[in-house]
Amino acid sequence: MSGEPTVHDVFEPKTGTWQYVVADPSTKTAVIIDPVLDYDPATQSITTGAADDLLSLVKEKGYRVERILETHAHADHLTAASYLQSRLAREQNHKPPVCIGKRIVHVQELFGRRYGVVAEEYENVFDILLEDSEVFDIGSLKATAMHLPGHTPDHMGYKIGDNVFCGDSIFNADIGSARCDFPGGNAKDLFRSGRTLLALPDHTKIWTGHDYPPQERGAPVPWMSVHDHREQNKHLRDGITKEEFVSMREERDAGLGEPRLLHQSLQVNIRAGRLPQPTEVGHRLLHLPLKFKRTDMPW
Incomplete structure (x- = not known):
């Protein structure tokens, strides 16, 4: 389709x-959305296998x-x-800005x-802070930043052609939606963001940020139509x-445990990685x- 991007889901x-x-x-101009740095909490080791796969794909194409x-x-x-x-600054002689x-x-x-975390380690680490509804170019294509709060207050989606990369706003139909119990999260906001996405034309593809497929479904699915x-x-x-x-979201969130990599992720991610x-x-x-199970510790 004319004016549509090529999408590689990894x-x-x-x-x-x-x-x-x-x-x-x-x-052949591209953007990378929500890349992952490998982290093993058992050994406190960081590796770059997932990111290197993205670099290989970029080079191959x-x-x-x-x-x-x-x-x-x-x-x-x-x-x-x-x-x-x-890596890209060295390999393509251009330092792509990190945007949020x-x-x-x-x-x-x-x-x-x-x-x-001292402020010097997180201030000005992102190169571009996007405005709501800001439009930017990807080669000859136009992309629009969509403010989609609810999961987090800063949450953005990116509309590129007839595609929206919605992050953690909407999950696949059998999972539904993301939690809203992090600081600044709000179930009312997430509902409004969901309705904003589902007011787009029926054929629009919504590409989600995660999938946790139940066994009966099998393989993870990157997108569904509006x-x-x-x-x-x-x-x-x-x-x-x-x-x-x-009501559903707040009741469900009240029973959820914290994400396995919550503390490590937030400390690295406010530093832009x-x-x-x-x-x-x-x-x-x-x-x-630390979390204390007892209040009568001897020290």
């Missing part, structure tokens, strides 16, 4: 994350990456944005205080009221909150 199974390389076929786009400050995986930016919604500054301040979501999405299909959605500065002995440290 699934990272350990965190259930969809990463995307989206390219203008006429100019002959793309020039113009931007790295984040939908939000993820709480379930570490972003590879900084790593990819550094403008409200990230409030998220950075909140979690910077919570985890004791039409199919309106008919099938268990949380947001036509006929479900805001009151029903909010940069690692903490090394200590005097060369260690790069993340802060993990």
